[in-house]
Amino acid sequence: MEEDDVSIREQNFHSQVREYIICFLLFAVLYIVSYFIITRYKKKSDDHEDEDAVVNRISLYLCTFTLAVSGGAVFLLPFSIISNEILLSFPKNYYIQWLNGSLIHGLWNLVSLFSNLCLFVLMPFAYFFLESEGFAGSKKGIKARILETFVMLFLLALLILGIVWVASALIDNDAANLWEFYLPYLYSCISLMGGLLLLMCTPVGLSRMFTIMGQLLVKPTILEDLDEQIYCIHLQEEALQRRLNGSTSYTFSRGNFTVQLNKDLDNIRNLKHKLERRKKASGWEKNLLYPIVMLILLAGTTISVLMVVFNILYLLVDETPMPKGSTDRGIGNTSLSTFGLAQAVLEIVLMFYLMVSSVVGFYSLRVFEGLTPRNDDTTMTTIIGCCVSILVLSSALPVMSRTLGITRFDLLGDFGRFNWLGNFYIVLSYNLLFAVVTTLCLVRKFTSAVREELLKALGLDKLQLSNSPTDPESGKLSANGHQKTL
Numbered sequence: 001m002e003e004d005d006v007s008i009r010e011q012n013f014h015s016q017v018r019e020y021i022i023c024f025l026l027f028a029v030l031y032i033v034s035y036f037i038i039t040r041y042k043k044k045s046d047d048h049e050d051e052d053a054v055v056n057r058i059s060l061y062l063c064t065f066t067l068a069v070s071g072g073a074v075f076l077l078p079f080s081i082i083s084n085e086i087l088l089s090f091p092k093n094y095y096i097q098w099l100n101g102s103l104i105h106g107l108w109n110l111v112s113l114f115s116n117l118c119l120f121v122l123m124p125f126a127y128f129f130l131e132s133e134g135f136a137g138s139k140k141g142i143k144a145r146i147l148e149t150f151v152m153l154f155l156l157a158l159l160i161l162g163i164v165w166v167a168s169a170l171i172d173n174d175a176a177n178l179w180e181f182y183l184p185y186l187y188s189c190i191s192l193m194g195g196l197l198l199l200m201c202t203p204v205g206l207s208r209m210f211t212i213m214g215q216l217l218v219k220p221t222i223l224e225d226l227d228e229q230i231y232c233i234h235l236q237e238e239a240l241q242r243r244l245n246g247s248t249s250y251t252f253s254r255g256n257f258t259v260q261l262n263k264d265l266d267n268i269r270n271l272k273h274k275l276e277r278r279k280k281a282s283g284w285e286k287n288l289l290y291p292i293v294m295l296i297l298l299a300g301t302t303i304s305v306l307m308v309v310f311n312i313l314y315l316l317v318d319e320t321p322m323p324k325g326s327t328d329r330g331i332g333n334t335s336l337s338t339f340g341l342a343q344a345v346l347e348i349v350l351m352f353y354l355m356v357s358s359v360v361g362f363y364s365l366r367v368f369e370g371l372t373p374r375n376d377d378t379t380m381t382t383i384i385g386c387c388v389s390i391l392v393l394s395s396a397l398p399v400m401s402r403t404l405g406i407t408r409f410d411l412l413g414d415f416g417r418f419n420w421l422g423n424f425y426i427v428l429s430y431n432l433l434f435a436v437v438t439t440l441c442l443v444r445k446f447t448s449a450v451r452e453e454l455l456k457a458l459g460l461d462k463l464q465l466s467n468s469p470t471d472p473e474s475g476k477l478s479a480n481g482h483q484k485t486l
Contacts, residue, residue: 019103023110027068034067038383041373051142055129059380062126066118066387072111073394074355077401078348080104081409085344088334108412115395119190120160121153123388128152130380164189194396195403198358199430201393202400203438205361206301207445212360213297217290233272240264300353301442303346304406308435311405315428322427347407351397354406358393403430 038060045056083099090096132152134144315322363372371385378386399421401407411421421427 015102018098019106022098022103023107026107027072030068030071031064034071035064038064038067041375041378042383043377043379051140051145054142055145056380059126059130059384062118062122063380063383063387065114066123066391069111069114069118070387070391070394072107073115073391074352074397076108076111077398077407077409078351079107080412081344081348081407084409085341089341105412111395115391118391119388119395123384123391124153124156125149127381127384130384190392191396191399194392195400195430197362198354198393198396198400199434199437201361201365202354202358203361203434203441204364205357205359206304206438207441208360208364209297209357210294210445213293214290217293230272233268237268237272240268300350301438304350304354304404305435305438307350307406308404308431308438312428312431312435314405315424315431322422322424347401350406351401354401355394355397358397359390362389362393403427404434405431 042060045053083104086096087099128149129145132145132148134140135148138144138147362368368389371382371389373382373386398411402409402411403421
């Protein structure tokens with residue numbers, strides 16, 4: 001009997017060690033990828049080792065950790081879904097015995113823990129540490145900046161807990177436990193804000209994806225003479241170059257006017273480069289690749305909207321589609337997809353598509369345009385803002401996917417304990433808003449594209465001179481890239 005108990009304890013010990021090693025390896029991969037992503041956009045600094053360099057390096061490591069946690073939150077639900085299907089397909093395979101319910105639950109709990117840690121501790125610390133200089137009258141140095149950072153964090157914690165205490169007192173007068181009510185209530189509010197941010201960004205991103213792919217790919221040539229356009233652009237480039245080299249006096253100041261001419265010249269050259277790329281593109285790239293990609297984007301968006309519509313109908317009929325948490329540590333018992341592995345793969349693809357669309361939509365909104373990263377020219381303050389935003393979006397992705405009915409996989413760990421998930425009216429309103437806003441964005445996008453193509457095909461786009469530039473002289477570029485002639 002004692003030997004059996006020892007054997008069970010040894011198996012549990014080895015299982016825990018194996019889970020720790022797997023979690024560490026997965027996080028190490030995410031951390032390395034996140035480090036390369038951030039260093040690509042981070043503004044290059046001098047190699048001189050000083051106080052600011054140490055502070056920037058610490059903030060860089062904290063941002064990398066946060067971005068890695070965001071990546072873990074994105075892969076959390078897809079990894080769980082595919083693991084469940086693999087265990088159903090190969091229940092007794094020796095090489096996948098490490099893939100079990102204990103590992104999946106451990107990953108959900110770790111992501112939830114690290115998300116809270118990054119959102120409430122590490123990112124505020126990185127920002128305050130980066131902006132700190134030490135208290136007035138104290139000796140300057142790293143210790144003084146750390147002291148000021150901790151004081152600011154303490155004051156911020158008091159402010160946030162005070163706001164949460166007042167808000168919770170208005171809702172439940174009997175709640176008085178910090179760890180059992182206030183902190184879960186705070187994170188539930190943050191998750192709701194993340195879900196609303198996803199609701200605002202995802203429809204915009206879904207329509208914006210068509211524009212971005214249209215810029216990356218070569219469009220088919222329909223009723224267009226590229227040689228004539230390239231020739232006209234070449235003449236405009238030469239005219240601007242002569243004006244830039246031989247200008248002597250203008251109505252405006254010479255410096256400002258020269259800067260404007262240089263901008264116009266850069267726009268002309270960029271347009272010329274795009275036209276030359278379209279001319280050199282092969283037939284399959286123009287006539288086959290572009291339509292296929294656009295059809296894939298349209299199919300993904302349409303399927304997402306249809307799944308949300310069906311989920312709305314299910315919600316009106318039955319409460320089964322309501323998102324809820326699960327404490328069952330078993331996995332691989334039943335398939336949560338009607339069509340098995342094929343539907344599971346489709347759900348995973350849609351989740352990644354919605355996540356990419358939400359990030360694209362986030363940076364497309366005018367409110368957040370200032371956070372758009374640029375290669376080798378992004379400050380650490382902007383990187384911190386980007387990491388916090390992506391963390392909020394990625395942490396809300398599993399909740400949004402379950403709320404919209406993209407998947408039937410129940411939320412595990414603390415993700416299933418949000419207070420607002422049990423509110424029928426919030427869930428129903430969320431689904432309705434997503435379906436309506438996404439449909440409106442797509443209709444507006446496609447009708448706008450049809451209008452532009454019709455005007456371009458009929459040659460009426462050249463008559464739109466109301467968007468002409470500010471320079472009253474002839475020869476300046478209009479907004480659509482053509483030169484205005486008087």
